[in-house]
Amino acid sequence: MRQTCLRAFHCKPIFQRNNSFVTAITDSKLAIRARGLSKEFGHVVAVNALDLDVPRARIYGFLGPNGSGKSTTIRMLCGLLTPTRGDISVLGYSIPKEAEALRRQVGYMTQMFSLYDDLTVTENLNFMANIYTMSRAERKLHIPAAIERYELGRLLNQRASALSGGQKQRLALAASTLHQPELLFLDEPTSAVDPENRRAFWEILFDLVAEGTTILVSTHYMDEAERCHSLAILDLGVLVASGSPAELSDNIEALVVVVESPQPRKVSKFLDQQDFVHSTAQIGNTLRVMLAPDLHNPAEMTQKVIDEAGLPISSSKKVRPSLEDVFVAATQARKAQRNLET
Amino acid sequence: MKSLQRILAIFLKEIRQLRRDRLTFGMIVGIPVIQLLMFGYAINMDVRHIPAGVADMSSTAASREAVMDLAQSQVIDIVEQASDAQQLELLMREGKISVGIYVPSDYDRLSQQTGRSAIQLMVDGSDTVVQGAVAKMVLPGRTSPYNDRPPGTETRIYYNPERRSPVNTVPGLIGVILTMTMIMFTAVAIVRERERGNLELLITTPVRSSELMLAKVLPYVVIGLIQVSLVLLLGHLLFEVPLRGTLFDVFAVSLLFIVANLALGLVISTLVHTQFQAMQLTFFILLPSILLSGFMFPFDGMPRPAQMIAEILPMTHFMRLIRGVVLRGATLPELSFEVLVLVGFIVVAMALAILRFNKRLD
Numbered sequence: 001m002r003q004t005c006l007r008a009f010h011c012k013p014i015f016q017r018n019n020s021f022v023t024a025i026t027d028s029k030l031a032i033r034a035r036g037l038s039k040e041f042g043h044v045v046a047v048n049a050l051d052l053d054v055p056r057a058r059i060y061g062f063l064g065p066n067g068s069g070k071s072t073t074i075r076m077l078c079g080l081l082t083p084t085r086g087d088i089s090v091l092g093y094s095i096p097k098e099a100e101a102l103r104r105q106v107g108y109m110t111q112m113f114s115l116y117d118d119l120t121v122t123e124n125l126n127f128m129a130n131i132y133t134m135s136r137a138e139r140k141l142h143i144p145a146a147i148e149r150y151e152l153g154r155l156l157n158q159r160a161s162a163l164s165g166g167q168k169q170r171l172a173l174a175a176s177t178l179h180q181p182e183l184l185f186l187d188e189p190t191s192a193v194d195p196e197n198r199r200a201f202w203e204i205l206f207d208l209v210a211e212g213t214t215i216l217v218s219t220h221y222m223d224e225a226e227r228c229h230s231l232a233i234l235d236l237g238v239l240v241a242s243g244s245p246a247e248l249s250d251n252i253e254a255l256v257v258v259v260e261s262p263q264p265r266k267v268s269k270f271l272d273q274q275d276f277v278h279s280t281a282q283i284g285n286t287l288r289v290m291l292a293p294d295l296h297n298p299a300e301m302t303q304k305v306i307d308e309a310g311l312p313i314s315s316s317k318k319v320r321p322s323l324e325d326v327f328v329a330a331t332q333a334r335k336a337q338r339n340l341e342t
Numbered sequence: 343m344k345s346l347q348r349i350l351a352i353f354l355k356e357i358r359q360l361r362r363d364r365l366t367f368g369m370i371v372g373i374p375v376i377q378l379l380m381f382g383y384a385i386n387m388d389v390r391h392i393p394a395g396v397a398d399m400s401s402t403a404a405s406r407e408a409v410m411d412l413a414q415s416q417v418i419d420i421v422e423q424a425s426d427a428q429q430l431e432l433l434m435r436e437g438k439i440s441v442g443i444y445v446p447s448d449y450d451r452l453s454q455q456t457g458r459s460a461i462q463l464m465v466d467g468s469d470t471v472v473q474g475a476v477a478k479m480v481l482p483g484r485t486s487p488y489n490d491r492p493p494g495t496e497t498r499i500y501y502n503p504e505r506r507s508p509v510n511t512v513p514g515l516i517g518v519i520l521t522m523t524m525i526m527f528t529a530v531a532i533v534r535e536r537e538r539g540n541l542e543l544l545i546t547t548p549v550r551s552s553e554l555m556l557a558k559v560l561p562y563v564v565i566g567l568i569q570v571s572l573v574l575l576l577g578h579l580l581f582e583v584p585l586r587g588t589l590f591d592v593f594a595v596s597l598l599f600i601v602a603n604l605a606l607g608l609v610i611s612t613l614v615h616t617q618f619q620a621m622q623l624t625f626f627i628l629l630p631s632i633l634l635s636g637f638m639f640p641f642d643g644m645p646r647p648a649q650m651i652a653e654i655l656p657m658t659h660f661m662r663l664i665r666g667v668v669l670r671g672a673t674l675p676e677l678s679f680e681v682l683v684l685v686g687f688i689v690v691a692m693a694l695a696i697l698r699f700n701k702r703l704d
Contacts, residue, residue: 080542100548103546103547104548110542112538112542113539114539114542115540116355116540117538118358118359118362118363119355119358119359123355123358126351127351128547130350131348131547131548131549132548133344133348133548
């Protein structure tokens, strides 16, 4: 796994930094620590030898395409699935052995809305409060507080089935935080939500973090991943890169050039055949070209190659890699390696 | 105490959802009432008013009286008069009659002789129920001035001397209705939570699987008892089904059977993934329950393999219990074997359900 990593990134420093970080602090500063975590379903390896260190009071993101093992990892971390191999410690509990004790201290928001459609907002909240065996006093304190924070006041007597995507999501978050968990798992929480509600949702997440909650969120949206304090990029069950969004962008083992051309399709097809080009992606009339990291003047060189091929080009400019570039580079390097192997 | 709070929360939630689910709520009352009326009125195993034709060749006062005697049993209705045996056969082939009564021309003489049959009955054997009914009609020997043979066999029927079907069917119907609704409701109730994703949320909470199962099943115990009362009450009002045992015993054996079915429903819920599959499996159990338990066909008449299958089904044992209590006034100690079998069934099914449910999380 590390080999792959080295091929694609300068990510060795990240690992060193992380490792020294881990040894320097005690485990209590970490909300989650996993080593060599693997899960196999029959012959399919869903998660492969994952190492994770999630610090407390941070938003930690899992970024990866569908089927990359994000949900499986989250389920293993909260003890819903038994890992095939590996050690997990969550909030100091050894998982899955002490999963029952952990359950009172974590909240879990599923990918699908999983409260009861045929119960009202109030009934759903009361139900969850009782499931977490909150006392009458606790219920009196926390339920109205949640109603206010998540702006559910006008919806109290509506059935959950009548709520919009954003309202359902606020209700789900309210329900999973009623018992004041220390750690919150969010499995693709904003898949069914419009951008405006998504913004508001993240504002609330940062409020929770400010109160000391640790949040682990999985997503396949780049803009959401950008907001996390730290990220782990997963591809086919393997951790291909980790670090803060800025670190990941800085350490990408590729250069990114933006090329403008009146005939972007033709240029794109031409570039794809060049050895020094990792990938191209069209955005409107511009092309985002990812190049091998050892080039000296990537923008000039790209322009020259295109000119020599007799294709039109208006401009060529080197830019700072985005998180999406990191993601593409990481998954492509893995693909290339797999092709070599087969 | 905490466990109780969680069980109560799920129990109340379940009741609330049931109240809002009009279809299920309707089925709770609808299924027993419709089935009771259906089985009580339409499916009648003691056949009356079978269409019959008469060919009276002798046409004497004695022969006419003999034919009248047969008609008075109400088993047959004389709807056709034929001129000879050939015409009777034709009528039967055409389906106009199921029984042909042929009185030979020398009836008066034949009826005086012992050991000779005077009247010939032609029975359409394509329906065995009709065949049986007609055979019974002539079985009890009759004495009359014209036939002084002593009665060959005398039959005395206990508990249901009028041989009315509903008396036998209604208590058995409780078994059919409970099998159908209880297995289906529980299986569907759990599978629905899984389908809608509720279960994924619940299993991340401190709820234990035993608490969840208990709380999901409890509302249906109440519903099952309501159904039992409804069927017994309607059966009594509409079909005069007697209750010879104590009410306590009736509800005790019903409760046992309800719990057995709920446990079976829980097992099913751990085997299937969709509500549709849950329905299919329910019917997979319901059909043999109806056919083999003794509800429709006598247990004793079944071949050995069928009887062995029947012994596994809880309904077979319930059928013996409920008929024993309702119709024969038997007490539970007298039926202790069947009670023990049901208790054993519950223990095994419940253990299986909780064991399998734990595994399902993976």
